[in-house]
Amino acid sequence: MVGQLTVNERKLAFLILILIAVVGLAMAITGADKLFVVHGLIIFLSALGTIFLVISGYFLPPPDIENAKHYYDDPTRAGIIIAMVWAVFAMFIGDWVAWLLAFPEMTFDAAWASFGRLRPVHTTGIIFGFGGNALIATSFHVVQRTSRARMPDNLSPWVVIFGYNLFCLLAVSGYFIGITQSKEYAEPEWYADIWLVIIWVTYFILYLRVLARRKEPHIYVANWYYMAFILVVAILHIVNNLAIPISLMHAKSYSAFSGVQDAMTQWWYGHNAVAFFLTAGFLGMLYYFLPKQAGRPIYSYRMSIVGFWGITFFYMWAGSHHLHYTALPTWVQTLGMTFSAMLLIPSWIAAGNALMTLNGAWHKVRDDATLRFMMVAAVFYGLSTFEGSFMAIRPVNALSHYTDWTIGHVHAGALGWVALITFGAIYALVPWLWKQKRMYSPKLVEVHFWLALSGTLIYVFSMWNSGIIQGLMWRTYNESGTLAYSFVQSMVEMHPYYIARAIGGLFFLIGAIVGCYNIWMTVRSARMLAGAPEFETPDLGIASAQEIKAGEQA
Numbered sequence: 001m002v003g004q005l006t007v008n009e010r011k012l013a014f015l016i017l018i019l020i021a022v023v024g025l026a027m028a029i030t031g032a033d034k035l036f037v038v039h040g041l042i043i044f045l046s047a048l049g050t051i052f053l054v055i056s057g058y059f060l061p062p063p064d065i066e067n068a069k070h071y072y073d074d075p076t077r078a079g080i081i082i083a084m085v086w087a088v089f090a091m092f093i094g095d096w097v098a099w100l101l102a103f104p105e106m107t108f109d110a111a112w113a114s115f116g117r118l119r120p121v122h123t124t125g126i127i128f129g130f131g132g133n134a135l136i137a138t139s140f141h142v143v144q145r146t147s148r149a150r151m152p153d154n155l156s157p158w159v160v161i162f163g164y165n166l167f168c169l170l171a172v173s174g175y176f177i178g179i180t181q182s183k184e185y186a187e188p189e190w191y192a193d194i195w196l197v198i199i200w201v202t203y204f205i206l207y208l209r210v211l212a213r214r215k216e217p218h219i220y221v222a223n224w225y226y227m228a229f230i231l232v233v234a235i236l237h238i239v240n241n242l243a244i245p246i247s248l249m250h251a252k253s254y255s256a257f258s259g260v261q262d263a264m265t266q267w268w269y270g271h272n273a274v275a276f277f278l279t280a281g282f283l284g285m286l287y288y289f290l291p292k293q294a295g296r297p298i299y300s301y302r303m304s305i306v307g308f309w310g311i312t313f314f315y316m317w318a319g320s321h322h323l324h325y326t327a328l329p330t331w332v333q334t335l336g337m338t339f340s341a342m343l344l345i346p347s348w349i350a351a352g353n354a355l356m357t358l359n360g361a362w363h364k365v366r367d368d369a370t371l372r373f374m375m376v377a378a379v380f381y382g383l384s385t386f387e388g389s390f391m392a393i394r395p396v397n398a399l400s401h402y403t404d405w406t407i408g409h410v411h412a413g414a415l416g417w418v419a420l421i422t423f424g425a426i427y428a429l430v431p432w433l434w435k436q437k438r439m440y441s442p443k444l445v446e447v448h449f450w451l452a453l454s455g456t457l458i459y460v461f462s463m464w465n466s467g468i469i470q471g472l473m474w475r476t477y478n479e480s481g482t483l484a485y486s487f488v489q490s491m492v493e494m495h496p497y498y499i500a501r502a503i504g505g506l507f508f509l510i511g512a513i514v515g516c517y518n519i520w521m522t523v524r525s526a527r528m529l530a531g532a533p534e535f536e537t538p539d540l541g542i543a544s545a546q547e548i549k550a551g552e553q554a
């Protein structure tokens, strides 16, 4: 990593890290509560560790000029590996939580192992650790290729990757020890939030700087999706996390909002985190990697643009579907419901566009598990958005809300769509980046595919069953007008489904571990072949963005 930095960049990296270390140390020394001290130490040690990394390469010869003519891919390589580490960690915790729900005694009487703490470790680790790193890594790749422009400097992408992972580390370590502001998907406290703002703004500016250097007149549609992801996540994060810390030496803060305004702000955030983190960013991934891997232009470039504006506009208004039958004014609920129904149109435009792109390449879908990952992801994207629009209808939500149906919907999107498209993109990207003809073992990609697909189906089907049973049991009355079942009776009914879900999750986790092994072996064989003539990757084709776009004319 350091070998690629110029002398000035090394100095700057050193200074920035010293500054972070000082802040961490100050937090640790002045902290008025123990939790704050622990986080100060984590910041201090992370910066210190990275300083050693920089120092160890400080006197390496600076990069040659030749190098600067190539795309800068080291941060992408690092980002992919970090994403896979988060994947295994957070899926392991997810499966643990799944077993915990079936066997509640598994907490061993330890606070850190309770459901309330492990669950956000799973959601944050998987969405932000796995998903976020994969989005950052692939966006660096895509923006350089489709703009035919290199990173403007070598330091900024590393700042983004280091800074972002420090944020994830603060978040996840915090939940274990009991730091949370109790806002779903926005649990980290004020100092971590401020740090993320700095990193996210750096990321957005970096993205714009690459685009400003572009030699391609057109800005390819994948970049629009990635930019919407970066920009909107910044807005959501800043507004939802407005809070006042009880002091500058405490980890705790109070939200600037209260009551129903707080709820609405939170679900405007939570819903649009789904929209712009778990959807727009991954659609950017889809629109680049699927046509590339299929070797076909996008079916309709116009549809991809129309879909973009539909998704960005409609999603913004739909957040209130998380607050049906609450103190929120009915008209706001109705507004959210209406926009959720309309959302189906741009969602299916995107899913349909992806599937139609495969026309003429279906034999490749049959033979190539990487492409099949992407194809199935598009199908699950279509399914989960249909389900979401349906669940947003108020009377339907009366049944689904508070039940496992929601969890089933979440994981149809999260496993079926987000994780599968990511694995597809990573399996395409790893051989390109490490200059190999293909993955170490295409057989293992195939094995991963079937484990992931069966795991997803088992997970989603068991949650649909359990969710609908729960919903129906909770609303069944007997002749005297009282509830026919107690809550515990419904819990007993859930037990077999919870075990099934945990087994499905285990399949999914094993698949991810197989993926790690395969990626590791690909990287290793690339290292062993270092010095041998490089395989010319198809991806370096200059006119790539143009070719992918050419769909309509063809």
Ligand code: HEM
Residues within 6 Å of the ligand: 091, 092, 094, 095, 096, 097, 098, 099, 101, 119, 122, 123, 126, 127, 131, 406, 407, 410, 411, 414, 415, 418, 419, 501, 502, 504, 505, 506, 508, 509
């Ligand atoms: C090995 C695979 C996985 C397993 C076993 C698993 C398991 C779980 C469990 C047990 C819960 C708690 C459910 C509850 O509160 O009743 C949960 C929640 C959640 N998981 Fe996963 N998960 C997995 C993968 C993923 C992935 C890949 C993502 C995202 C990309 C994800 C995102 C979420 C989200 C957003 C929630 C919160 C859902 C809600 O409260 O509505 N999970 N998961």
Ligand code: HEM
Residues within 6 Å of the ligand: 184, 270, 274, 278, 279, 318, 321, 322, 323, 340, 341, 343, 344, 347, 381, 384, 385, 386, 387, 388, 389, 390, 391, 392, 393, 397, 400, 401, 402, 406, 409, 410, 413, 414, 417, 418
């Ligand atoms: C047209 C698109 C979609 C619509 C209209 C939609 C709608 C909904 C609705 C109505 C709920 C239930 C709210 C409740 O009863 O509490 C929900 C929950 C959720 N959906 Fe979707 N959904 C869509 C797509 C997706 C996708 C693609 C993903 C994931 C990649 C996703 C992730 C989630 C999550 C994480 C939750 C749980 C939030 C929570 O309570 O923690 N949704 N969605």
Ligand SMILES: [Cu+2]
Residues within 6 Å of the ligand: 270, 271, 272, 274, 318, 319, 321, 322
């Ligand atoms: Cu929503």
